[in-house]
Amino acid sequence: MDLGLKDKVVIVTGGSRGIGFACAEAFLAEGARVGIVSRSEASLSAARARLPGVAAASADLIDADAALRAVEALERELGPVDVLVNSAGAARRTPPDELSPAAYRAAMDAKFFSYVNVSDPVVKSMAGRGTGVIVNVVGNGGKVASPTHIPGGAANSALMLMTAGLANAYASRGVRVVAVNPGTTETERMVQGMEADARLAGTSIEEARQRGLARIPIGRFATSGEIAAMVVFLASARASYVTGVSISMDGASNPIVV
16 A cells, blocks of 8 residues: 655654654655654664664753754754654653652653653644644553553553644644554563563563463554554555544453543
């Protein structure tokens, strides 16, 4: 299927690893012009070696000024952004007795504001040009509470509300905003989550992994490529009437109507 993304300018935050890397790779395969953002220069260098032709900018997206500079640098190299994929930042999974107010603040910085600080200037620029798509890779922790993901789940909930709100505010100006909520996905971050689950239950990481698998009716964790395939489709004109929604990809783990 030709998704019509050839020569579109795409920025993927968190594009050096995990789901973000898979998204960058998928957009490149569609012929898009892709820029990635990461705070790690080493991760960016490794990603660029595996993604020929990708542009890159280093920034800690918790800092709004740094986020804006990264966007401006990539736009100077690639042109105005047609598609923004937010996939940077993750709140640390922590058993509830280890939480503190600082952990909640850190979760909002790491997950919520790292998306806000990029989305705010980009959505306004897109609206000024009358076109654009933002896809937020969020997570089902914002819908279904987990005892080891309370601050991060709160940040995810805020992102889903932001997705719906911006979609409503900017639909008449040619901008779509959607979210994808992956369930457990085979990435480095999954290992961190398994470690927190294991500490809470007093079991091994392997036992936590098997319990996690048992909760997924489809019988396996998602792959980064599967999440990326949905992101690329939503960013394309094939999904031109899809906006303001958060799409779950959790293998039917939470069979709820929303």
